[in-house]
Amino acid sequence: MHSATNMPRFDTEHVIPFVDSLVLSANKRADRLLQLLVEIQTQYSFVPDQAILRLAEQLAIPSSEIRGIIEFYSFLHLVEQGDFQIHFSDSVIDRMSGSKVLIQQLCDRLGVSPGEPRADGRVTVSTVSCIGMADQAPAALVNGYPLTKLDSKRIKAMAQLIESSTPVDEWPADFFLVSNNIRRRDLLLAAPFQEGSALSHLFKTGTDGILDKLSRSGLRGRGGAGFKTAAKWQMCRDIDADERYVICNADEGEPGSFKDRFLLETCADDVIEGITLCGLITGANKGIIYLRVEYRYLKQHLEERLARRRDKALLGEGILDQDGADFDIEIRLGAGAYICGEESALIESLEGKRGIPRNRPPYPVTSGYMGKPSVVNNVATFFVAAWVATKGGNWFASKGTAESIGTKLFSISGDCRYPGIYEFPFGLTISKVLDECGASETQAVQVTGPAGNLVLSDSLERKLCYEDLPAGGSFMIFNKSRDLLGIVKTFSDFFAHESCGFCTPCRVGTSLISDLVTRVHSGHATQQELDQIQIIAEVMNTSSRCGLGRTASRPIMQALQQAPELFTHRGETG
Numbered sequence: 001m002h003s004a005t006n007m008p009r010f011d012t013e014h015v016i017p018f019v020d021s022l023v024l025s026a027n028k029r030a031d032r033l034l035q036l037l038v039e040i041q042t043q044y045s046f047v048p049d050q051a052i053l054r055l056a057e058q059l060a061i062p063s064s065e066i067r068g069i070i071e072f073y074s075f076l077h078l079v080e081q082g083d084f085q086i087h088f089s090d091s092v093i094d095r096m097s098g099s100k101v102l103i104q105q106l107c108d109r110l111g112v113s114p115g116e117p118r119a120d121g122r123v124t125v126s127t128v129s130c131i132g133m134a135d136q137a138p139a140a141l142v143n144g145y146p147l148t149k150l151d152s153k154r155i156k157a158m159a160q161l162i163e164s165s166t167p168v169d170e171w172p173a174d175f176f177l178v179s180n181n182i183r184r185r186d187l188l189l190a191a192p193f194q195e196g197s198a199l200s201h202l203f204k205t206g207t208d209g210i211l212d213k214l215s216r217s218g219l220r221g222r223g224g225a226g227f228k229t230a231a232k233w234q235m236c237r238d239i240d241a242d243e244r245y246v247i248c249n250a251d252e253g254e255p256g257s258f259k260d261r262f263l264l265e266t267c268a269d270d271v272i273e274g275i276t277l278c279g280l281i282t283g284a285n286k287g288i289i290y291l292r293v294e295y296r297y298l299k300q301h302l303e304e305r306l307a308r309r310r311d312k313a314l315l316g317e318g319i320l321d322q323d324g325a326d327f328d329i330e331i332r333l334g335a336g337a338y339i340c341g342e343e344s345a346l347i348e349s350l351e352g353k354r355g356i357p358r359n360r361p362p363y364p365v366t367s368g369y370m371g372k373p374s375v376v377n378n379v380a381t382f383f384v385a386a387w388v389a390t391k392g393g394n395w396f397a398s399k400g401t402a403e404s405i406g407t408k409l410f411s412i413s414g415d416c417r418y419p420g421i422y423e424f425p426f427g428l429t430i431s432k433v434l435d436e437c438g439a440s441e442t443q444a445v446q447v448t449g450p451a452g453n454l455v456l457s458d459s460l461e462r463k464l465c466y467e468d469l470p471a472g473g474s475f476m477i478f479n480k481s482r483d484l485l486g487i488v489k490t491f492s493d494f495f496a497h498e499s500c501g502f503c504t505p506c507r508v509g510t511s512l513i514s515d516l517v518t519r520v521h522s523g524h525a526t527q528q529e530l531d532q533i534q535i536i537a538e539v540m541n542t543s544s545r546c547g548l549g550r551t552a553s554r555p556i557m558q559a560l561q562q563a564p565e566l567f568t569h570r571g572e573t574g
Helices: 012-025 030-044 049-059 063-072 092-096 099-110 152-163 197-217 229-238 259-266 268-282 293-311 343-350 379-391 430-437 484-498 504-522 527-543 547-551 554-562
Strands: 084-089 123-128 140-142 145-147 182-184 245-250 286-291 328-333 374-378 407-414 420-425 442-447 453-456 474-479
Touching: 012 030, 012 049, 030 049, 030 063, 030 328, 030 343, 049 063, 084 099, 092 099, 092 407, 092 474, 092 484, 099 123, 099 152, 182 430, 197 229, 197 268, 197 379, 229 268, 229 374, 245 268, 245 343, 245 379, 259 268, 259 293, 259 379, 259 407, 268 286, 268 293, 268 328, 268 374, 268 379, 286 293, 286 343, 293 328, 343 374, 374 379, 407 430, 420 430, 430 442, 430 474, 442 484, 453 554, 484 504, 484 554, 504 527, 504 547, 527 547, 527 554
Parallel strands: 084 123, 182 420, 245 286, 245 374, 286 328, 407 474
Antiparallel strands: 084 140, 140 145, 407 420, 442 453, 442 474
16 A cells, blocks of 8 residues: 655745746747646646646736646646656557556556556556557656567566656666667668758759759658648748748657657758758748657757757858858647647647647648748658758659659558568558568558558558558558457547547547447447448538548548448447
């Protein structure tokens, strides 16, 4: 038994001075509210009432609104979480790797229930949807630091370290080993990037010259929507405005995706140079990297790269000694919300609010962050742009297909011998990908995460390209031993959990579909309930506010269409 205490375990006397110092450093800007909350959460393991009231007073924001923001984000808490905060990754890949058993083992050893802080304030064990470590699952975070390739032996050691109050920075270093797992290189990964090369080409050829290279390259946004990069940057540049912003979307929340994590770890200079390039082309002076809180452990690494580039005149005022070439970048943290991967929700979050998607139009390129024209691209897009500016559009266009030019990075995980990062040219068949990563007896592949496409074994000759099967980068493999309907259930539960709750079709629809899929999986659904799923899906597809609601029913609908035999006997029971 662990003794309980009702006394606060943090220093209440210093909460107000701590909050005041944070607010002062943020120049009392309300749009920095989320960053202030993340800092307070990091300091105390939750956001104390005193801090909420002080923030409300200092920023002129109702305390009820601040509480609503805290409740919106999964990594912010109103209740003390303790000295050790363990977040197990709960993606389908982690579950396939045995994570549920390991979670229970740790909870049993620590005498704690999942999601509930232990009474003595020592530890909380909970789950999050995905932490971007599917290539080395099962994985977890402890106080923001990743733990990979967990097993029963490591769980036992973790419990001992926690009970002995051993600080996390004194835990064995091999617990925190994150492998790059680069399995295949092509154009982009064949050689190291020469820092400053893209910027040098910009100053030689001018903005129109770089935009022409990007246009010739056929580069589309790597986040999934596939909008042409050159067109987006040029639109932002040509809008009459006194201020513009460049935003790097590093909120890689799609389960099974980890390519952005890899790029931020190993190719940070390439990415930062791409962001800087965009800033100088569009006339922006400020760039922001919106870093998902699950990647918080990378923040210091990225800050060091930014500082190094400022020292080399590759960032800041007078880049490469060019008058007026002023552009700098700051890093801001998310707080755990899948919906913030959507660009307008991300901007709302950057402005210190709940990440609720905006009505569009207007689009960010005309009215984005703080109402100013803003380019929002993801990590991989800026990475590729830096290479295209250096090597040329024709270089990149030498690979791929007519409508899907170049190569793309894929995060491959699941039932294969070699999970990791693969660079493939567009147009490759799924069967070829499976051969390269050592997959066998494949039953199905989920392309581009739960919101993407389910491909069964009879369709493995489909091609990964915009002309056939668009691919956002996540590639999860399931062999014939897997319960495919159980996987669909996991995806449906994910959408119900991650709905922002703003619009009724998504808020209610994801919950209803999750419940119905659970009934189908347990064998208690009727044919009428199967019919209801299709009706609900149609309503969500046509009336949801954003893409989450419009794609949340896709896993179950694709399973119904492509594998009706999974439902035949279940739909006749109950």
